[in-house]
Amino acid sequence: MPETATRPVLVRGASLLGERTADLLLRDGVVAEVGERRSLAPGDAQVIDADGLVALPGLVDLHTHLREPGREDAETVLTGSRAAAAGGFTAVLAMANTSPVTDTAEAAERVLDLGRAAGLVDVQPVGAVTHGLAGEELAELGLMARSRARVRVFSDDGRCVANARVMRRALEYVKAFGGVVSQHAQDPDLAGPASCCHEGELSGRLGLPGWPGVAEEVIVARDVMLARHTGSRVHVAHVSTAGTVEVLRWAKAQGIAVTAEVTPHHLLLTTDLLSGYDPTFKVNPPLRPDEDVEALRAALADGTIDAVATDHAPHARHDKEHAFVDAAFGMVGLETALPVVATTMVETGRMTWADVARVLSTTPAAIAGLPGHGAELVAGAPANLTLVDPTATRVVDRDASVSRSRNNPWHGRRLTGEVRATVLRGRPTLLDGELVDPAAR
């Protein structure tokens, strides 16, 4: 995207990946110089004092619902971009389950253009796998790939591509241009049409229809075999069970081209939260028991799960404030993803900040094929970065969110790790924890 020249930025004294302290001079959209701490002269640059802050490559979210077009009462590309910048993201993949669905080149280009107009984060459209997410005929995969939007990730997310023949064809098709199919793994027959939570002892007691983890696992098992058969790439969206982790571990050991993501909420929240029937905790896949959460954390730490993705799923009050069985599935997550990962994985000693950069930036950028993102912060790299205060703690207040929606499962929880600044191609989008108006940059 052509951008007018901006003032250089000097990031002073940041701890690169929490490993070594340095100054970074950002000019013309790239990291122009990396020097010893306090070695670079500011000249006419805007100075960001990053003493005590960890610098990461800008975060990349593989799984964001921005709701525009169609449900602007829940979120727009602009309000979702604000939430992304506030959360430290410099790129987000916008899911296709909008209204109309992103299943044509024109629809994908429109989302791309809305993202550019908002100017806070690179909004990369995800294309639907099938027309209207109906699971039957393939969408215009090739046209979306060749469009200005350069779509590489395809997903019917919210719905599973349940038909094995359709999934096979989609995998064959996207292989031609290095694309990937991101699967919402939920066998519709096994899960059942009315299921709204994890199937287990608690769902029985609460009288809520649940779906078992095996409904996810059978689809993942099938899809890794289809990926092997086609020689194509499959990505598993929002992994939620220990059984899926076992399948992934096996598939990776065979050399099958499978990648997977876990959401922040599946790393910390468990099914027992449902005992109050609060629809804030209704999400798909559902919150699972402790054993699954533990397996997901271990799999993220050992690389079996490749990435963290938010599944930011904003919903308007009138869709969420219902009896549990009738409420919409989903929770917001862009603004809290980094603190949840810091709290569950870094504070517990399971991951380093370099690991956080891998799972929230480098690997998701590689999976999505976004060459401008996820790069190590060295001279010549794109100036996309996030500055984090690793020790600050904060109690989440849903009303302080810049998202349009309030379905925030973290409200009232204390989390460690605070995003202080976000920089997109050398321009701050967040400074001192406050959004920077694109017009003022």
Ligand SMILES: NC(=O)N[C@@H](CC(=O)O)C(=O)O
């Ligand atoms: N995660 C959710 O619970 N909801 C998502 C769709 C989806 O990913 O299932 C949504 O679009 O609201």
